[in-house]
Amino acid sequence: MKALTATRYGGVEVLEMADVPVPLPGPGQVQVRIAAAGLNPADLRLVSGVFKESAPLTFPHVPGSDFAGTVTRVGEGVERFATGDEVFGLGLARSAGSMASLLCSPPPFTTGTMAEYAVFEAATPAMALLPSGLPAEHAATLPMAALTALPLLRAWDFGQGMKVLVVGATGGVGGAVVPLLAARGVHVIATAIPEDEAYARRLGAAEVIDYRSAELGPETLRRHPGGIDALVNLALPGDALPAVAPVVRPGGRLLNIAFPSPGPATGFETLYTAARPGDLEEVGGLAVKGVLPDTVGRRYRLEEAARAYAGLVREHVPGKIVVTAGR
Template identity: 80%
Template sequence: MRALIAGGYGGVEVLELADRPVPQPGPGQIQVRIAAAGLNPADLRLVSGVFMESAPVAFPHVPGSDFAGTVTATGEGVERFAPGDEIFGLGLARAAGGMATALSSPPSFTTGTMAEYALFDADTPALAPRPAELPAEHAAILPIAALTALPLLRAGDYTAGMSVLVIGAAGGVGGAVVPLLAARGVHVIGTAIPEDEAYVRGLGASEVIDYRSADLTEETLRRHPGGVDGLVNLALPGPSLPAVTLAVRPGGRLLNIAFPSPDPATKIETVYTRARPGDLDELAALAVKGVLPSTVTRRYPLEEAARAYADLVERHVAGKLLVTMGRASAGR
């Protein structure tokens, strides 16, 4: 099979397309023919070496977490899925260890989704059947983005009429956070450059602030003198956040997902991606209803997967980038 691999630690320059043996499922595992895989910045963190001591990677390593595909074989003891089932979800490399445990229980491990075939542990809420009405390309970009958005909405307990400032509204997670907030009747103020304003408004934002041409705190308070009801940070590194919190009214919720996290003394709560039983089914239903739109803005064949990751790192990206596998061969 063809797969994108990293031969060692580094940046996108260590990624290359290679032929690899098709992985065979062991007990409790399923083999999946990948149809499409969504890109996430976290895919590159293990390869970068930032977690080298706590999560050493075995090379060659296939990156990729989000996917949609077809079950092609099952290992001993698997009853949840059968060959021919259309599924979607995410998995992390076994090197991720504790991160995978925090993501779901039982944890979700994979051999890497930037390949024609991948293995997954079957018994995890991070995998779910894909409804026939949900295209594979749409399903493949939902898992990490939407499973980050759901915990944010639960932590914020947002209701109709509230005002929430979303920093990084045009990014991958913003493509789930903004429409889910808008569906609750929340007045969303998103940050974006002018080129992305129409995209962010299309997601459901009522207002857009160009963070490059205006001081974010001052502009928010000019528009909302009493401050907004909540802040959801999807982009700014932790040390940059305290100044922006002045735009939130006293008692408002301050939530963050960006890395590195802010100092706990700031009372800004960092929320982590989490898959609970039934979450993916809920998200699939919302996508079918049109509440969660497809945010794919660029597509790449597997042969150009390394370039896709380079674009993710080096270019301004709105929405999600997607790699499609085409027709997979069952050989090497």
């Protein structure tokens, strides 16, 4: 089968298309024919080698985590899914065991979604049946972003009228965080460049701050002298948080998921995705209802997957980049 592979650690230059054996499911696993796969920065971080001490890769490595597709084979003991089921979800390389365990239990291992076929653990809550009426491309943008957003919203009692600054609102995770907050009646203040303002408002932002033309902290306090209720950081590196933290009023919250994380001495809280059984089904339902909108910003064919990852690194694309099988 055709797959995007890396044969060594490095940047996007080590990614290339190759013919590799079709992965077969073992006990408790399913094989899926991939219809669409969403790109995530974490895919490239694994390939870069930044996690090679804690999550060493086995080469050749097929990147990719988010996906939607059709179950084509089931392994022994699998009852949750059957051949022909339309599914969506996410997975990580088995060699990234400790990282995958943070996502959910059982861990969502995969052979890599940037391929014609991939194998997944059937019992993981990070895979679910594709709801009727949800296109594969839309579904492939949801798992990592929405399963990261849900723990953020559970971390505090976000409610009607609260003022929340979302830094990185037009990125992949922002495409889930902003509409989910807006659905709760939160007054969302989004960071975005002028070209992306319409997109941020379509997600549900009530205000937009151009972070390139104004200092984020002073501009937020100029607009809201009493401070805001919470800051959700999806983009700033940890060492940049102290400068913007004063925008949060006393008793408010600063929630961070960005990499690299702030050090423990800073007192800032970093949250990690922890998917619960039923979370992905909830995500699918919210997408069908229109609460989680289609955030596809650019599409590529599987044979263009290396170029898609290059675009993720070198070009500004609001929303998600998706690779499709083209069948």
